[in-house]
Amino acid sequence: MNELFVQALPILKKIEDNGFEAVFVGGSVRDALLNRTIHDVDIATSATPDEVKSIFSKTVDVGIQHGTVLVIENGESYEITTYRVESEYVDYRKPKEVKFIRSLQDDLQRRDFTMNAIAMNMNGDMIDPFGGQQAIQRAMIETVGNANDRFSEDALRMMRALRFVSQLSFTCSDETLQALKDNQDLLKNISIERITAEFEKLLCGVNVQEALQLLIDTNLFTYLPGFSDKKNELIQVAQYDLHKVCNVDEKWAVLLYYVVNLNEVESFLRAWRLPVKRIRHIRAILQAVYHENYDDKMTLFTNGIDCSLSAIRVSYFLKHQDSKQAEEQAIEIWNSLPIHDSSQVNVNGTLLTEWSNREKGPWIRETLHIITTKIINEELPNNTEAIYKEVHRCNLI
Numbered sequence: 001m002n003e004l005f006v007q008a009l010p011i012l013k014k015i016e017d018n019g020f021e022a023v024f025v026g027g028s029v030r031d032a033l034l035n036r037t038i039h040d041v042d043i044a045t046s047a048t049p050d051e052v053k054s055i056f057s058k059t060v061d062v063g064i065q066h067g068t069v070l071v072i073e074n075g076e077s078y079e080i081t082t083y084r085v086e087s088e089y090v091d092y093r094k095p096k097e098v099k100f101i102r103s104l105q106d107d108l109q110r111r112d113f114t115m116n117a118i119a120m121n122m123n124g125d126m127i128d129p130f131g132g133q134q135a136i137q138r139a140m141i142e143t144v145g146n147a148n149d150r151f152s153e154d155a156l157r158m159m160r161a162l163r164f165v166s167q168l169s170f171t172c173s174d175e176t177l178q179a180l181k182d183n184q185d186l187l188k189n190i191s192i193e194r195i196t197a198e199f200e201k202l203l204c205g206v207n208v209q210e211a212l213q214l215l216i217d218t219n220l221f222t223y224l225p226g227f228s229d230k231k232n233e234l235i236q237v238a239q240y241d242l243h244k245v246c247n248v249d250e251k252w253a254v255l256l257y258y259v260v261n262l263n264e265v266e267s268f269l270r271a272w273r274l275p276v277k278r279i280r281h282i283r284a285i286l287q288a289v290y291h292e293n294y295d296d297k298m299t300l301f302t303n304g305i306d307c308s309l310s311a312i313r314v315s316y317f318l319k320h321q322d323s324k325q326a327e328e329q330a331i332e333i334w335n336s337l338p339i340h341d342s343s344q345v346n347v348n349g350t351l352l353t354e355w356s357n358r359e360k361g362p363w364i365r366e367t368l369h370i371i372t373t374k375i376i377n378e379e380l381p382n383n384t385e386a387i388y389k390e391v392h393r394c395n396l397i
């Protein structure tokens with residue numbers, strides 16, 4: 001049994017000692033069967049949230065309406081979720097009612113795919129009523145029960161199917177694949193945030209090329225923000241093995257290089273509800289890719305080393321070239337820069353206004369830019385006296 005399961009065994013035992021059932025379930029059991037790294041274990045129980053809270057002294061209500069209680073024991077925290085069924089879905093996404101139940105089998109039945117509907121008890125025995133282990137052995141994604149029904153209950157499951165194709169290199173069963181094609185339009189009912197979370201996992205999987213191809217073949221891509229008329233562009237992206245790109249923002253940059261113009265990047269990513277900071281970062285990477293001047297000191301300084309290295313990796317990846325040498329060169333130039341941040345310049349706007357007796361205005365920014373450029377290019381030492389002389393000599397103020 002994996003170390004993380006062993007660590008959590010006392011939790012299961014405590015629940016069972018109180019007369020309830022408790023098992024490991026979901027992604028951690030699946031990943032353990034696949035010998036993949038497990039990050040956290042999910043525990044399911046026949047005890048209601050109130051009963052769980054009465055068993056443990058330290059608990060937090062993290063999602064009590066869904067039946068999840070966070071238990072803190074020996075400095076570790078565990079999410080414990082009551083067995084439940086979700087009756088009657090509204091708008092293909094929201095269960096009308098979550099009902100707590102005592103039957104593990106019924107809880108497993110409401111789960112999306114057979115590989116995710118396996119439970120493991122304290123002794124390491126598998127409870128696997130839907131043939132999940134067999135599906136894992138055959139590397140198959142198959143829904144628990146009828147695929148059409150399951151996708152129309154919650155259309156996000158279609159995106160989950162594709163992200164598992166990408167993460168696990170599994171294949172969709174024929175029935176699942178057909179249902180993806182038949183229910184594609186239901187994806188429009190799903191909130192962007194949920195789609196984005198699954199799509200980013202898809203982008204980061206080892207088998208991303210296959211998953212992108214499936215997005216195209218099933219037509220699901222048309223329901224992703226900004227992609228409805230981008231089939232040809234997506235086909236081009238699917239030629240690349242995005243798994244070889246370093247991180248998710250660089251993967252976005254490669255994707256967007258084909259899908260939109262630089263001036264459309266921001267609105268495109270806003271539609272995906274990405275945080276503003278990440279949107280700016282991805283846009284800066286792309287701008288540097290278009291600019292393609294990685295050895296220029298001022299460009300390096302302005303973009304910063306992280307963005308510059310990302311731009312180099314993206315740019316070389318797009319050209320099918322190895323970026324290692326260019327990255328090393330950029331790091332060398334970066335390390336040789338006299339300053340790495342504009343706050344290190346030994347003059348500021350207030351000092352410039354004092355020196356010039358001029359009103360504050362856009363000239364301050366322009367002057368600071370000229371001074372910074374001279375410092376970066378080592379035409380001017382970064383000390384206040386030298387800067388004072390230089391601004392007068394060049395009539396900058």
Ligand code: ATP
Nearest residue numbers: 025026027028042110111112113116117154156157
């Ligand atoms: P990951 O390793 O990325 O966390 P996961 O399978 O654990 O993958 P989660 O989103 O953490 O995915 O969900 C935990 C479990 O809850 C799943 O394994 C599955 O049994 C169930 N589940 C999650 N989302 C759905 C859904 N939309 N419909 C049905 N069951 C779901």
Ligand code: MG
Nearest residue numbers: 026027028042
């Ligand atoms: Mg999980």
